[in-house]
Amino acid sequence: MTSSGWNRKLLFDFIELYESHPCLWHMDKEAMFYNKAVKKLAYMELVDLIKNDFPTADIKFVKAKIKNIRNSFRREYNKVENSRRIPDGIPMYSTKLW
Numbered sequence: 001m002t003s004s005g006w007n008r009k010l011l012f013d014f015i016e017l018y019e020s021h022p023c024l025w026h027m028d029k030e031a032m033f034y035n036k037a038v039k040k041l042a043y044m045e046l047v048d049l050i051k052n053d054f055p056t057a058d059i060k061f062v063k064a065k066i067k068n069i070r071n072s073f074r075r076e077y078n079k080v081e082n083s084r085r086i087p088d089g090i091p092m093y094s095t096k097l098w
Contacts, residue, residue, distance in 0.1 A: 010053060011069075017049055018066065 018024060021042035023032040032038040043059045050057050076095045083093035 005053065010050065014046065014049060014065070015069065017046055021045070024066075 022028070023035065023038045024042050025033075027033045040059070043062055046062045047057050047059060050062070054061065079093050080095055
């Protein structure tokens with residue numbers, strides 16, 4: 001087992017698996033957002049996905065990674081949107097992350 005860190009493929013797989021569990025992100029009673037047992041199982045699937053690259057990963061680690069991904073997305077999104085608000089309408093900033 002090696003700790004290779006986050007690579008593009010692992011990150012995309014992580015995000016895809018996260019999206020496949022609406023109970024983690026969709027605040028709807030049908031999506032089981034308020035069911036702690038279902039959410040714990042979904043988090044454990046995410047932990048299992050990254051366990052090879054991060055042997056000490058746990059639910060707390062996964063929640064922190066999700067928060068970091070959301071914050072990065074929000075930051076980049078706001079930069080792009082704010083650059084579009086200039087008077088001539090030509091965006092001055094384009095994201096370099098994706």
